[in-house]
Amino acid sequence: MKNYEVVRDEISQTKELQSLEAWIENFKTTIGLSAADFKKIIQRMIDEEEVVVHKEKVYFLDNKRFARGTFRVVRDTFGFVENDHVSIYIAGLDYNGSLDLDDVLVEIKSAEKQYGVIVTTLKRNRDVLLGTMKMRGKGLFFIPYDTKITLQVEYEKGNLSLKENDRVIGKILNVGDKIDVEITSVLGQADEPGMDVRSVLFVYGIDVEFPEEVLEEVKSVPSEVSEKETEGRMDHRDQYVITIDGEDAKDLDDAIYMESLANGFRLYVHIADVAHYVKQDSAIGKSAFERSSSVYMVDRVVPMLPKELSNGVCSLHPNVDRLVMTAQIDIGFNGEIIDYNIYQSVIHSKRRMSYIEVNSGEDLKEVQPMIDMMRECASRLKYKREQAGSIGFESDESKFIIDNDGNVLDIFKRETGEAEEMIEMFMVTANEVVARHARYQFIPILYRIHDHPTKEKMQDLSHTLRILGYRMKGNLEEIRPKSLQKALEFFEGKPEYPVVSKLMLRSMSKAKYSPEPIGHFGLALEDYAHFTSPIRRYPDLLLHQRLKKYVVKQDRRNVEKDEAFTEEAGIHASKKERSILDAERQVEKIKKAQFMQDKVGETFIGYISGVTNFGIFVELPNTVEGLIHVRTLNDDFYQYDAMAQKMIGERTKQVYSIGQKLKVKLVSVDKIEHVVNFEIIKPRTRKGRRVIHERRRKKS
Template sequence: MNALVGVLRQNGKHGIVELDRKDNELGARINIPRKFLNGAPFNMKVVCNYKGTDSGGEPWGSVIEVLGEEGNPDTAILGIIKYYNLPLEFPSEVLEQAKSFGKSISEQEIIEEINQGRVDLRNLPTITIDGEDAKDLDDAIDIEKLENGNYLLYVHIADVSHYVKEKSELDQEAFKRGNSVYLVDRVLPMYPPQLSNGICSLNPDQDRFAFTAEMEINHQGKVVKGKLYPSVIRSKVRTSYNETQAILDGEEVGEDRPDWFREQLFLMQELTDILQAMRRRRGALEFEFPELKIELDNAGNPINIYPEPDLYTNHMIESFMIAANEYVGDLAQKHKIPIIYRVHELPDSEKLNIFANIAKRFNIRLHINYEKPEPKELAKALEEMKNEPFGTALSTILLRSLAKARYSEKNLGHFGLASDNYCHFTAPIRRYSDTFTHRSLKRWLKEHNNADKKCLKRAFKVSNHVSDTERIAIDAERDTVDQKAAEYYADKIGEIFDGKISGFTPSSLFVQLESLVEGAVFFRSLRGYYEYDPEQFIAINRDTGDVLWLGQKVKVQIAAVDTNRRFIDFNLLEYDTTKTKNA
């Protein structure tokens, strides 16, 4: 259950909390009798609890925590954290256990592990490619071209399960959290930083234990041979998406980089092109939604918002991770290893039919079996709409018509990736599902036994739990982005921006600015009587006949911003009346 968070206002001698988010049962406000203020000052953001209903039928409660001043950027994010009941601190016993592993691995530890079967790969030219600010480096890459023309790809993943034993204090806390949460201004890690950023992170020039998927991949993108084993690696280069993209685009390699670095990157590019082509052939869905980047000052105030560049190198690493995840999924399916699968079930036929009718209005026609749809058919539609003004908005509608990806102990396939056997293996530092899967794989490698009922029951429990914590994380991350967007535009009232219509409700339309931030234009603010037609996905002015449609270019003015509820309202100033060929 979500917490009740809002701003405490004075109401005579008593208080009233204006909730940041309307509660489905209690409404938008909760009365706080004087004796239940518990010393909380007015006009502060607070957490309250519900105690009952007064004689007038109004909900009432008490203040249980004061978060800080209204309008303070840190207080706003803290309010979101509290709303979702996300943990801010680790228990002391968990921190002590994380510290006990130290900061480095001794040579004696390595020798002992090698004697037990761990493979020494420290001679390989291993690199990590991440964002500049990343600290929890859980994957590293090696690649070479074989004499037969195939590629040998090593995907090394941090061996978290070597340290975090099942049912330990660390394990129980990680299970409870389910995943790391990446908010706009901070990370709430699944494991303490001593572990996630330290002994488990594949930092450069440090010996680290890993779990390696070694795959030989041919020119059709098929894994023809593979191995899975615990390893010890030593990353030689810690690089970034930006640096590697610049090199692939023709810039010189830095003098501090080894001689082999450039060649490795271009080999990675070759294999990435092969893997991407293979996935397109089988019909994997390629949604192209740019990420919104928000720059903050030291106090947490937003100073710039813009679409983050969609770099090829991001997709390069993504391709390698998908390859490893699929290889492990194939292995688990073949040998009946009890892992947690990442599943994406068939779309609901009714929702898909609704999307098809909307798409038809834009001359995008689906030739699809609604009872047994093939991803190839939707991939073709995505390609058709990609460069259209309405492309992003229509792609969003398609995405919402699909099932949500989730975790399951059963292998139900992954529709979006057009993959029969898929799991998450590559991020155990930040996903508990991966830690669970690592343990099952290690057990199988050691004992080659099939799943027992106890293990399958545990997989079922973990799958459901981490599916829930993932949804909470996604919602919290989105809310913090919306919060900073609202703060950014709060001092821009009256300013004018270009945008596109991105959606409709019966009472309003949504506009996405070039910064990717969205706001609403209420029909009541427009001249004339506008009515939304859900069948044609347009709004019609019944007085003038003017039509507003998805993807239409507009100019809007910032009319109002509510930083507590994270709303941005626009005035519609101009709209383009020239339709594209498909609109």
């Protein structure tokens, strides 16, 4: 151990790169360390990702000079290498043959400005490419479907017969100045119904089909709950339990019941006991780990669990017995948690309700008194959270109306009503209570953590808000959620509010999963974990499995093994979550572009959602966002003011800034990049109207 610390300290403090041989000689001379022992230490440092050895040179990963991370291409001219600590800008000339999503070693040229160059690719995270065969001249060319693949692709077709517009899979053979692939299969024509979504699923490595061993294991899962399975559980089948979900939901994770107490409310949050059917080391459990989450595309769901579980025996349908894990929570009239209990139970849901039904308040009948009580409790919980500083970001979630072929008929912004807010309050409360219990009991679980935003991000946000008329208060280095909440409240009801909410959200650190309970900044909570969605999220399922082991069975064997697996699961789930979110956004982008294709020439009213050096982004009320490219601003020469987030006309002094309302015309839709292009429609001036009137008078 002592030698390890000496070696680590010496390597970390040496500014010049040295070879393995040089280090071996150095430590042989200074501390008498043998070459074999040194190599063991270096291997441990490699395993713990403290160093990378490339071409016999030892690179210390301090995130100041060198870092290891995932390379994410934005376009052929730039990308970023990211890990939990840094995000390093990479210019297109410095990709060094790395592909999007590769694990790379990066040399950081400026820690302050955060830019660098890729030294080498450490791991390829894709071994196949999706492409479309396109005719150019007399030959067919392989055009990568993923526009983040910036190198030219050359292919071998083997015995396959290829034609234009075929969507194909190419196995990567070699990457250098170009990518060599062998085409292994043809999926079909690129414009077939559903091919767009299938292509995105493929690019992001999202498996639609379950492995054979999972399908085989599912056959042994019962389709209903037997009386024997209810033994030893609290029996809540007499409660008037209800579920409240979206109208089209099939995987019902959570059910609720409430009764009054002399000093407040008793809330029962019943969550599907998926862990009763899915063990960690089973085929279904391993598959759930790999998938990590259900994926919600515009026209389909790719479930984490087979439908026999997700839509069947685990889903809390009405009028059938279901096994659940229950969080019984006593809540005071001031919204404080007085007491709680976590245990296994059985329920018999009496009624399935929708958000629309509860929000309308019509035909609630016998459930009306309980809904009223729930609303009252939720309002008190909300007030308590707001006092603590919980930040209520505005959601820009889109709602799509689609036909059987996956074509989008309409898009609108999903509205959040009182029912959605009420259920969210109850689920957050349950998540908090279970996380606190797990921490007190030293149970190895995955916490949902959200770190404090960086000082740099807060300085940028503060500057933008000042331009919009609000001055942030307090120390930006140790910003508190309450400060951000007050800023949002200042803009509430103003045109800038949606943009400010977005800017603030982008300034936050990324939420992730971790075995360490460092708290959740955005929710202003010290303890938080995901407990309420085990049908569709692996961290929730793992938490349930651990509750059954450590709380129900009181089994504390193999704690160290469980801790090691939890750490691995946190890294995997956080990485997979990012990939799934990117895939879902990509599908939304594609579908929005397709929806706008037949509307070229139409005019819309939107607001400026972003300003960059290449143009202005405008978002419409239906959540579709488009670009006004700077080259279309032909009435003046416009300068981009990065600090003020504005475009300013040199001659006219015309200013375009975030939050500003604009009338725009749709001029084109890029079918490859799925970009919607707008032009500004300027109001006619009085002089312009006189000229037009005079011309018309002369013609008549």
